[in-house]
Amino acid sequence: MIDAGTTIKLEQEHYAQVYQKLPVVIDRGQAALIWDVDGKEYLDCMAGYGEALVGHCNPRVVSAVKDQADRLITSHPSLYSPVRSQFLEKLSGISPRGLDHAFLSNSGAEANECAIKLARKCTGRKEIIAFTGSFHGKTMGAVSITWAKKYREPFEPLVPGVHFAKFGEIDTVKSVLGDETGAVIVEPVQGESGVHIPPDDFLLQLRELCDENGSLLIFDEIQTGLGRTGKMWAGEHWNVTPDIMTVAKGLAGGLPTGATLSTEEVMSSLKLGEHSSTFGGNPLCCAAASATIDYIVENKLASRAEEIGEFFKKGLEKIASEKNVAREVRGLGLMLAFETRFEVKEIILECLRQGLLVLYSGRNIIRLLPPLIIETEQIERALGVLASSLPNLAAPITIEGRTGSG
Ligand SMILES: Cc1ncc(COP(=O)(O)O)c(C=O)c1O
8 A cells, every 4th residue: 555655745746736635644434433544543523524424434335335336337317227216216205395306416516506507497597695604616606606705706707696695694685685586595504614503583584585586495405414413404403495405425425426406396497408417326326325315214313413413512512611712612413613712723733633533614613524423432532632632721812803702
């Protein structure tokens, strides 16, 4: 096997330098643990960026992939496939009511591209409302509805007709909603911007506004879906069903798969040849995705995420109050954020040294997206590492002019 130093050198020489890399050369994984090429163990509260939802190398997924690899690896969606049809049936079985039609792709961004095209085609309207703090991916359509200017501005001109309203503030949506609004797209809980939960009535108000205006409501459940927040879909926390929903990340146990779901009526607005993907609905990914759905359902991973997520959150709150370092601890289920009053880069590197992988979510937010199968003892271990990596602050300090309350 290639050693760590050579691996880093080769990736630096030959890979686009677009990722903020962590100094870890990963070799293998099992459940919530991964090991680097030198055999050092890490507890993985990053889970990729949430995609190792059912754990690394989940045995059900591995076995389904091995069986399928022996049978058939590729098959274009222009041919029928039993393994694809079985996955579609399982997916529609867990989907919100009515959203039983899907287009299959390979990533979250692609799932959102399809949602944008679907909304335009179905409504005949060209405008989309997205939100401050949103993240929907980095392809041209998806980045056009993503909030951070640093991702958008270097690539202008973008897809036109996008308006941004304030996440959680319905009046700001009303002020940009109009006759040309085809869709409103929202993450029910915002992920990349640091785990932001909307006010309780927000999604319902969006639903009502879209209905009154003849616009479609799109939920991007790419990070929140499949049990992550303690419900199968985050929209269930507020009993709101969208017209279109996008899913990806953990859908195929870590293999690249995205899905755009809608009702038959909405999906049928896309006509023959108007959208396609060579690899979408690939047999290997479909086999992995069926196994993933079975595993999530049979092991009740959504309610497990709710229960142990609460335990994790309480532990984080305890650290926050003992150390006086947090501005806020937020989250639902196993989608958690620890917002500090200082930069967290060094904390994240210290966690790494102590064998814990966590996510960076802006300069002062640590995000935790562990696999839903993480054990209680492993959460205790993560809390121990975080506690010893964070400084003790005697008195509140400020960042960006705000005073943290600890
Ligand atoms: C909410 C959300 N939408 C879309 C995406 C883009 O997914 P992908 O990186 O698979 O294109 C992400 C990725 O983090 C996401 O969190």
